[in-house]
Amino acid sequence: MWERILQIVRKEFRQTLREPRLRTMLIMPPLIQTIIFGFAVNLDVEHVKLGWMDLDRGVESVELRRHFQGSPTFTITHEAGSEAEAQALLDRGDVQAIVRIAPGFSRDIGSGKQAQAQVLLDGTNSNTAAIMGNYATAVIATRNRELLGERQREKLVDRTAAGPILLKIPGVEPERRVWFNPDLKSRNYFVPGIIVNIITLVTLMLTALSIVREKEIGTMEQIMVTPIRPMELILGKTIPFAIMGMFDLLLITGVALAVFHVPLRGSFALLVFAGALFLLSTLGAGLFMSTISETQQQAMMASFFFFQPTFMLSGFSFPIANMPTLVQWVTYLNPLRYFMDIVRGVFLKGVGIEVLWPQLLALAVMGTIILLSSALRFHKRLD
Template identity: 50%
Template structure:
């Protein structure tokens, strides 16, 4: 038993690492993806290109505009002189926001009447537009407080300290950097793609080149064959976790607060599902191309419904229930909490148990479908 398994493993490793392209896919691509992804996926909204259409051009209007420009959120793109230009800039996507101040803005402020400032937003990207609107509201309310304070000062009243002051502290990700949230999650995606795709292709390749027929007629056992095909990918999966973690920690300075051992343990549990799917795909595919297509059939929904980019809490309830069948969901929680919160098994055990149960079901289902006969 052990001898045959060893023979399978030796063969699989020679095959996996002999081809230079394969070595590249296994070792270089994960690091490259992490780095590109780390820079690309950034949902922090800063320096929004903003046009200013100031019809008033008073001290007050310039003061308000100045407050926008000085914040890190807005950056002045252009002072617009004509109405049509506003439309043009938004249409072309040169700016994502326009601040418009009507004639009489300064006069209204000075005389104590309400004045209006208009903020035009490019709502195509609704998420960003919402965040920008929030920033603008903060700046405007700050301006209001200052204006009121000045008015009271004119009447000789010095206002006391405000009643409530909101003090916000973000735990686990102090500067609210989206990179800290997304980069660790890249681990999950890379491990899933590489192990599921390559393990299914490795089995199907044997069907394609005819070695499967030959293997079937040898006394090799079903389990020896399956373990021979999956164990190398467990190792490759671990290598990938190590590489991506190193890139995240040393390149992007993402904090790794929890136990590395627990991270690998969670990975092992996740691989049970990932390789189980890979094995399942190999039982329904006859060519590597079919295997690849089928793998994407699993990968896309798994990623979209994992909470990787879109929070599960925002999904309709039936879809939320569906995500419980998605192993990536549990793995992402485990990775993010180990990296950012540094929590241990006492918190993560429900996720790990979910992953173990799901993985065992998927893997044994795939194994039961795997036959050591033709068609």
Template identity: 40%
Template sequence: MYFRQIFALAIKEFLALLRDKRSRFVIIGPPIVQLLVFGFAATYDLNDVPVAIYNEDRGGAARELVSRIEGSPNFQVVAYISHDSETAPLIDNRDVLLVLHIGQHFSADLLRDNSAQLQVILDGRNSNTAMIAMNYLRTILLDYNRYWQASQGEGASLVSLQTRTWYNENLQSRWFIVPGIVGLLTLVVTIMVTALSVAREREAGTFDQLLVTPLRPVEILIGKAIPGMVIGLLDATLIIVLMAIFFDIPLRGSLGALYLGLVLFLLSAVGIGLMISAIAVTQQQAVLGAFLFLVPAVILSGFSTPIANMPELVQWLTYIDPLRYFLVVVRGVTLEGDGYALLVHQYWPMAIIGVTSLAIAAWLFRSRMY
């Protein structure tokens, strides 16, 4: 192999990418801004859910319940209504997410029968938010029930659940999402950098010149892959450092295991990016191709919704998505404290995807002449 030539090609690629001030900026600036904005924005935890209370009952039990909801950090009571007809406009106009209706006989029923019913009306336009708000309400009620039983001199039920959560002890969704953003941003930057590298030369007509140089296609491939790897590695490192500083995400496992995963992940991302680039004739096609890959790759990776919930057929599809494996590595190392041994089954699929896609890209380099 002509190491000097490959090196020279890699230098040329870096220059082509970094010569332009705006190109330099889009490689460094946006990942930082996005990590901060999305890291703080992307959370399933709700606070200050706007609620309206429709209380027809003047009893003490109802008052106690209302004050518990008023005191919850998850809810913010924005309206007290006194008529059924006020419910619909509040919910329709999105002024409140839920209306809690306490019927006239609530306290009386509770005192007499030890059992009473509450009614809640939820805005289901975003069903996930509705479900989470409902869970908060259930927790408040569970607590209230325990309090009621104690105040009536009954012991709590004999069998109780003692739940502990591991790895993410306070169940903060940020701990789940932010490590995911590391994978997401690294993938976006690497794919964009590599997807345009060949297409740019094709459009300018310089790729043919490159092909008639003594460099073999494999060597051109290596020269083109190096900048993607280096930029991806630097960007990912920057994001990981910022993640630790701004979001207090613990790093419980081995840093080496994380970087081994990162290198394999970048290898597969660079391979796929170059493959897209080799197929595309123009830069526009390359960007759109990158997109057609990125969007499903993010959706199917388990970044925001669990893979286990997908239909079987779609689950099979996720096996060719490198982000799927890398997300397990990042979350495993940061939250679960994993080392090399527990992540082996994430490493080898990424290596296979990387080698296969690079091989296809090299083959496409040679066979697609225009």
């Protein structure tokens, strides 16, 4: 039995490594994706180009401007003198946000009234707009607190013979501390997720393609007339791609650590173990695609039909917690979701089996079911 499996595995490696296209497919996608997500894709909001529209030109508006200039998030790049100019700045995308200070701003503050400062946001990218809005509000809130403090102090300062005594002002100071990714780098979030992405693509696609290619060129028929058992053929056809998937896991982990300094806080062995469990699902799915496809094109199409939704619902870029409840339930059927949890848990949180066992169990159960049901569909007959 092992003899035959070994023969197929050896042949599969020879063919894959000999074919430049397939060889490229093993190395380039993981590298390119890792580099793109590591360097280019950045959801962190920094250096926002800000337009300044000051219709007040008083002491207070200058003071507020000083606060915005002092913030690392904002850079004031443009001035707008009129509504039309402000409109044009946003239309052309010269600025991402505009702070508009109404006439009488300084006067209102001086007389103890509520003064109006408007923040206009380019909402084309809703996510970025929300974050910019939060930052702008925070800058204004800081100025607000200062103003409030000054006022309170004026009222509360008690004059004695020895001089003024400052009274304490009660208040709550929030202290924010982020765990697992203290600098809130989106890179740390995305790069480990690529492992899930790439392993799925490579193993699903290569498995399906390698089987369907043999159907196309007629060698599958030739193999089917030999005494080989279906299980031997299936193992021979999946083991090579399991090994290649593991190679990609190592490759991406290596790049993540060496180039991007993504922290790997948990156990590497656990990551590899979870990867092996996850492969059961993707190899099974690849095998399934090969049973429903007659040509390599069909196999490609079928693989993409599987890959796109499972990837979207994996939590790689869109948080599952934000999805409608029904869709959230659907994600429980998605093996990528569990492996994504595990990969991020191991990399960023450094948690182990004591926390991740439900996900590991889910992968084991789903993988077994997918692989076995696909294997049962795989016959040694042409009809």
